[in-house]
Amino acid sequence: MKGIRKNKDLSQKIIIIGTFILLLIFFAIMNPAYIRYDNIMTILLSTCVNGTLAIGVSFVIITSGIDISVGTVMTLSCVMSGTAFSVWGWPLWISILFGFCVGALCGAVNGFAVAKMYLPPFIATMAMQMIAKGLSLVISGIKPVYFTGAPNYQKIAIGEFLGIKGFYNAIIIFLIVAVIAHVIFSKTLIGRYDLAIGSNEEATRLSGIKVDSWKIGIYSLCGLFCGIAGLIMSSRLNSAQPQLGAGYELDAIAAAVIGGNSLTGGEGSIAGTVIGALIISSLTNGLRIMQVSSEIQSAIVGLVLALAVFIDQARRRKEAK
Amino acid sequence: MSLAGITKEERGESMTEALIQMKHICKSFPGVKALNDVSFDLKAGEVHALVGENGAGKSTLMKVLTGVYQCDLGEIFLNGEKLEIRNVRDAQSKGIVMIHQELNLMNHLTAAENIFIGREYRKGMKLFLDKQKQNRKAADIFKEMNLEIDPDVKVGDLSVAKQQMVEIAKALSYESKVLIMDEPTASLTENEIEDLFSIIRMLKEKGHAIIYISHRLEELAAITDRVTVMRDGTYVGTSNTHEVTTDEIIKMMVGREIFVTKQGEFQHKEAPVTLEVRHLHAGKMVRDVSFTARKGEILGFAGLVGAGRTETARAIFGADPHESGEIFVNGREVKIHSPSDAIRSGIAYLSEDRKQYGLVLGLDVDINIALPNMEKYHKNGFIQFAKSEKNSTEQTELLTIKTPSIKQKVKLLSGGNQQKVVLAKWLTKNSDILIFDEPTRGIDVGAKNEIYKLMNQLAEEGKTILVISSELPEIIRTCHRVIVMYEGRITGEVSGAEINQDAIMNYAAKKA
Numbered sequence: 020m021k022g023i024r025k026n027k028d029l030s031q032k033i034i035i036i037g038t039f040i041l042l043l044i045f046f047a048i049m050n051p052a053y054i055r056y057d058n059i060m061t062i063l064l065s066t067c068v069n070g071t072l073a074i075g076v077s078f079v080i081i082t083s084g085i086d087i088s089v090g091t092v093m094t095l096s097c098v099m100s101g102t103a104f105s106v107w108g109w110p111l112w113i114s115i116l117f118g119f120c121v122g123a124l125c126g127a128v129n130g131f132a133v134a135k136m137y138l139p140p141f142i143a144t145m146a147m148q149m150i151a152k153g154l155s156l157v158i159s160g161i162k163p164v165y166f167t168g169a170p171n172y173q174k175i176a177i178g179e180f181l182g183i184k185g186f187y188n189a190i191i192i193f194l195i196v197a198v199i200a201h202v203i204f205s206k207t208l209i210g211r212y213d214l215a216i217g218s219n220e221e222a223t224r225l226s227g228i229k230v231d232s233w234k235i236g237i238y239s240l241c242g243l244f245c246g247i248a249g250l251i252m253s254s255r256l257n258s259a260q261p262q263l264g265a266g267y268e269l270d271a272i273a274a275a276v277i278g279g280n281s282l283t284g285g286e287g288s289i290a291g292t293v294i295g296a297l298i299i300s301s302l303t304n305g306l307r308i309m310q311v312s313s314e315i316q317s318a319i320v321g322l323v324l325a326l327a328v329f330i331d332q333a334r335r336r337k338e339a340k
Numbered sequence: 341m342s343l344a345g346i347t348k349e350e351r352g353e354s355m356t357e358a359l360i361q362m363k364h365i366c367k368s369f370p371g372v373k374a375l376n377d378v379s380f381d382l383k384a385g386e387v388h389a390l391v392g393e394n395g396a397g398k399s400t401l402m403k404v405l406t407g408v409y410q411c412d413l414g415e416i417f418l419n420g421e422k423l424e425i426r427n428v429r430d431a432q433s434k435g436i437v438m439i440h441q442e443l444n445l446m447n448h449l450t451a452a453e454n455i456f457i458g459r460e461y462r463k464g465m466k467l468f469l470d471k472q473k474q475n476r477k478a479a480d481i482f483k484e485m486n487l488e489i490d491p492d493v494k495v496g497d498l499s500v501a502k503q504q505m506v507e508i509a510k511a512l513s514y515e516s517k518v519l520i521m522d523e524p525t526a527s528l529t530e531n532e533i534e535d536l537f538s539i540i541r542m543l544k545e546k547g548h549a550i551i552y553i554s555h556r557l558e559e560l561a562a563i564t565d566r567v568t569v570m571r572d573g574t575y576v577g578t579s580n581t582h583e584v585t586t587d588e589i590i591k592m593m594v595g596r597e598i599f600v601t602k603q604g605e606f607q608h609k610e611a612p613v614t615l616e617v618r619h620l621h622a623g624k625m626v627r628d629v630s631f632t633a634r635k636g637e638i639l640g641f642a643g644l645v646g647a648g649r650t651e652t653a654r655a656i657f658g659a660d661p662h663e664s665g666e667i668f669v670n671g672r673e674v675k676i677h678s679p680s681d682a683i684r685s686g687i688a689y690l691s692e693d694r695k696q697y698g699l700v701l702g703l704d705v706d707i708n709i710a711l712p713n714m715e716k717y718h719k720n721g722f723i724q725f726a727k728s729e730k731n732s733t734e735q736t737e738l739l740t741i742k743t744p745s746i747k748q749k750v751k752l753l754s755g756g757n758q759q760k761v762v763l764a765k766w767l768t769k770n771s772d773i774l775i776f777d778e779p780t781r782g783i784d785v786g787a788k789n790e791i792y793k794l795m796n797q798l799a800e801e802g803k804t805i806l807v808i809s810s811e812l813p814e815i816i817r818t819c820h821r822v823i824v825m826y827e828g829r830i831t832g833e834v835s836g837a838e839i840n841q842d843a844i845m846n847y848a849a850k851k852a
Contacts, residue, residue: 207721210716215711218702225659225697226712226765228681285702 031251031279034330035294042298046305053308060185060306062297064177068248068255072267072298073274074200075126075244077292078237080275083217083284084133084140086238088147089245090267092257095151096122097249101164101259107272111169118245125151126242130235159261164208166257176254187221190252196247201289202238213237217284233288273320279325298323353668358417358434360385360405361550362517365414369398374400375411378575380568387540387550389560392570392593393784398553401570402520404658406438407431431696435517439507441526447496452478455510480810481509485539499530508539519543520551526560526781529645543692553675555782556811569593594786603638603796605836606820611635614804615687615773617656625651627828629665633705633804634772638795640819641808642844649808650692650829653775657689658682669773683712688766690759692778692808698762701751705743706732708750709764716768735764739794756787763794774798775806780814792818812841824848 046053055191072089079086100118103109109117130145136164166172176189204210212233215223230277253259278295280287299320360382367375375397382388392398403409405416407425416423418434425431445454452475453460461470470500478491487505495503504524516672521540525533540550540563552564560567560581567584569576569592571641576592597758604817611634620629625648633639655662658676667674674685682689691697699708704720710717710728717728732746743753750761760781766774776795780788795818799805809815815822824847834840 048421102696133826206723208718208723209721209722211707211714214703215700217706218700219696222700223695223711225657225679225691227678228714229678229680285700 026256031331031334032288032291034334035277035279035291035298036328039294039298039301039326041307042219042301046301046308048055049305050308051323052307057185058304058308060187060190062301063193064187064255065304066296066300067176067189068252069252069267069270069274069299070193070242071196071248071292072271073278073292073296074197074289075241076271076287077246077278077287078200078204078213078244079140079241079274080272080280080282081213081217081284081287082234082237083220083282084234084238085272085282086126086144086241087141087268088129088144088151088274089248089271090264091148091151092122092242092245092264093123093249094126094250094261094264095155095249096163096239096246097253097259098159098261099157100249101166101253102158104166105168111172113165114211118249119243122246122249123239123243126245127235129242130238133238134231139172148265148268149198149292155261155326159259161261162252163256163261164259164336166253173254173257178253189255192247192251196244197289197293200244204289209236209240211232214285217286219285270299270320271296275322279331281331295327308336346741351708357383359419361417361420362401362405363415363417365401365404365411367404367409367411374573375404376573378414378570380550380574380575382549384517384549385544385547386565387552387563389552389554389591390570391557391567392556392559392576393786396570396572396593396784399522399572401575402438402522402551404519405431405518406436409628430496432516434512435515435578436520437511437514437516437518438520439504439511439522439524440522443500443503443505444554445495445503447494449490450492451482451498451506451509452476452491452493453515454506454675455491455523477513478509481512485509485512485542487539489770500527500533500537501529504528504536505539508543511773512543515747516548518551520553522553523555523671524552525554525556527645532618533559555784557589560586560589571595580590590785601613602666603818603820603839604820606634606637608779610632611637614669615656615806616668616671617705618668620652620655620662620667622651622655622660622662622665624654625828626662629691629732629825629828629830631830632832633806635802635804636799636808637821638799638805638819640815641825642812642815643825644820645810646827647825647848649825650777651828652825653689653777653806653808656682657687657775659689681771683771686770686772687775688769688771689775690762690766690772690777690779692781694755694758694762699758702749704747705736705748705753705761706742706746708761709735709746709768712765713768731768732764735768739764739767740790754787755783756790759783759787759791760794767798772802773804773806775808777808778810780809780811788814812844816840 024049043054052058071095076089081285096118099121100114103117104111104114117171127145129147132138133140174188176187177264178188180186180191205298212223216230216233222232275280275292276295277298278291278293280292302320302323303316306319358381362378362380365378372720374730378397378401380401390398400409407428407430408563410426416425422711423434455478456474461473462468463470475491477824482489482491485505489502489505495506498506524536529537543550554560564581566577566578567581567589569589571593613632614635615633618630620626629652643649650661654660656676658678658681667676669685669687676682695701700711700788708728709732717724736743736746741757741760741764743757750758753761779791783791807815807818816839819839821833822839822844823830824832824844826848834843
């Protein structure tokens with residue numbers, strides 16, 4: 020009997036994974052170089068930042084909220100971590116943790132605005148998007164913040180793991196983040212309440228659960244993932260770029276949605292989000308190899324997004340019947 | 341019921357008399373035969389009740405008639421002419437309209453705009469809306485119905501009863517001959533029900549035919565001419581309403597006798613007071629409410645809709661804030677600011693609206709039962725699935741919740757089983773004070789009895805039970821003592837043998 024629900028979840032996962040595999044096969048046929056080891060590693064590397072942000076935003080989307088500040092919060096946290104290290108002279112690892120804390124704090128403010136001040140999530144996080152952007156620019160003086168005192172900073176993301184050629188640390192970091200996020204979502208209270216709040220917030224509150232506090236926790240968690248994405252991002256570029264970040268939230272939300280997280284809440288999975296992020300990066304990579312211009316790439320990603328949601332809605336309607 | 345047979349044969353000879361005839365309708369869904377050879381007919385100018393337990397097939401039959409579903413087998417005739425109803429629009433164009441229990445109105449539009457939505461009157465080369473004309477037409481319809489509703493008022497500002505009238509006006513504006521009303525009195529007060537009935541009588545006189553679906557069997561005698569009973573997707577029988585008793589109808593619905601026994605006097609007068617409320621004030625609807633309840637007692641709250649009973653319960657449970665007043669649990673004062681405070685004090689609230697407030701419908705039985713109990717089922721934040729699943733399985737067996745598995749989504753269960761899932765939540769929590777708000781709303785007769793039995797059993801085990809119900813028979817049969825409220829205040833109290841309809845209604849309709 021357990022099979023009934025599993026099967027439905029499964030059918031959705033099969034659609035997502037199937038799409039991903041078809042995509043890989045298509046590009047491999049178009050150009051065999053696509054599935055060469057180093058290109059696959061490139062795809063994985065380019066998934067890390069967006070994937071981490073998408074995981075963060077998934078937790079929020081499952082509560083039926085949205086966080087459009089993830090891009091600029093990511094930027095603010097690495098700008099702060101860079102400033103702590105290079106300007107204030109803090110030890111590197113403390114500066115990195117500080118960056119994570121900044122991300123989590125921004126998330127907590129989002130959560131507070133949504134849960135306690137009753138701002139709609141879109142508005143609350145749009146305000147945060149602007150605030151984080153402004154702060155990043157002011158604190159950095161609109162100049163990149165370099166990690167000059169730490170020559171190995173870049174190794175954190177693009178050092179090779181165990182010396183395996185092309186196998187970047189960032190990929191391992193992302194993998195660990197994804198596994199931890201999956202465990203949080205499926206095995207802990209925060210994941211359980213995440214789903215419950217998204218399915219029926221009022222019933223959850225009337226079950227004696229402090230919905231407000233949990234929401235703040237969930238938005239903070241999202242902020243923490245932005246901080247981690249900030250580390251990967253700044254390490255790859257060997258600097259915190261205050262001008263980057265805006266627009267990243269759209270890719271992150273797209274990945275979460277393609278991965279089957281419902282914007283109406285109460286449904287979704289971290290595994291889905293990871294595959295959603297992989298679909299986006301393998302799609303853009305494949306199109307680039309086929310020498311499709313970046314403008315057209317963007318249009319195609321948009322189409323895939325609409326298609327993914329359409330298929331998911333069709334499946335849902337069928338299920339409801 | 342033999343009489344019913346005769347009329348049927350007579351009708352067979354003079355077909356033209358029937359406005360609508362549905363013959364040998366069959367409809368299957370994957371795994372379920374929802375309708376099995378069901379026949380039904382409706383005469384012009386009659387109110388025909390359609391009754392049956394949940395899942396008996398009433399709504400499926402009506403969905404076939406209104407074009408939501410297509411039947412697999414069978415035929416539908418209108419005035420002896422065969423009908424092909426492929427969709428809702430087909431049915432509408434033939435004058436068959438359904439008025440749903442959940443009204444389909446747009447709260448931010450005016451009454452007139454709601455009535456003429458999709459076919460607005462226009463002027464100036466049809467570019468502009470002709471609001472005056474639309475309001476005039478709506479006013480004409482209201483006048484015809486003897487109603488005083490301003491066509492220009494926003495529907496959201498009207499009472500539920502008035503909204504329902506707007507819905508009926510909308511149906512009339514389509515020149516419908518057949519009106520299907522699904523549980524029209526579910527959320528109306530006594531007076532509003534009378535208003536609705538006089539409109540139904542008016543429609544009847546003008547030759548409209550009405551199919552009246554209701555769980556409230558007491559109403560049938562007042563308003564319907566004939567009654568058709570369905571059970572498990574089959575047709576059981578049709579009778580003239582004045583020739584059958586409510587008990588006979590129930591027997592046809594469930595296929596067995598139902599015993600109604602009154603609760604009687606509370607036996608343990610010296611039992612400790614578990615809940616005491618003193619001078620509770622919360623908004624307009626809870627004014628200076630004070631009462632006590634003892635261990636093992638079933639205390640009822642009667643009153644008209646809007647008397648403040650639900651508001652009192654929500655204030656005690658911390659779902660809504662209260663301005664002043666004290667709440668004592670087991671003799672100790674407790675400060676309740678949120679549901680979690682109340683739950684910690686051993687109070688549980690089973691809401692009148694299970695789907696919105698009681699359950700997380702999209703999640704499974706296990707998650708729902710575990711929801712208020714997670715502190716028992718986690719270690720350092722990690723959920724102990726085995727523990728929670730073990731408890732859910734036990735509760736499912738204990739309360740005989742009919743579900744294929746504890747991993748079934750709650751929205752797929754019947755109303756009665758959903759209510760049991762809510763109960764399982766609070767029994768797992770081991771709450772001592774259980775507030776049941778409309779415990780059997782939308783639950784069929786068979787399952788109602790099970791819920792009553794459970795409430796009795798829990799009281800005997802030493803729980804304190806508060807019951808809020810708008811169905812007087814329910815209050816009368818389940819409660820040891822009844823508190824009656826009117827406009828936010830307690831106006832009276834009756835207990836044991838004194839509990840009867842007249843005594844309660846006396847208090848329910850007068851100010852203290």
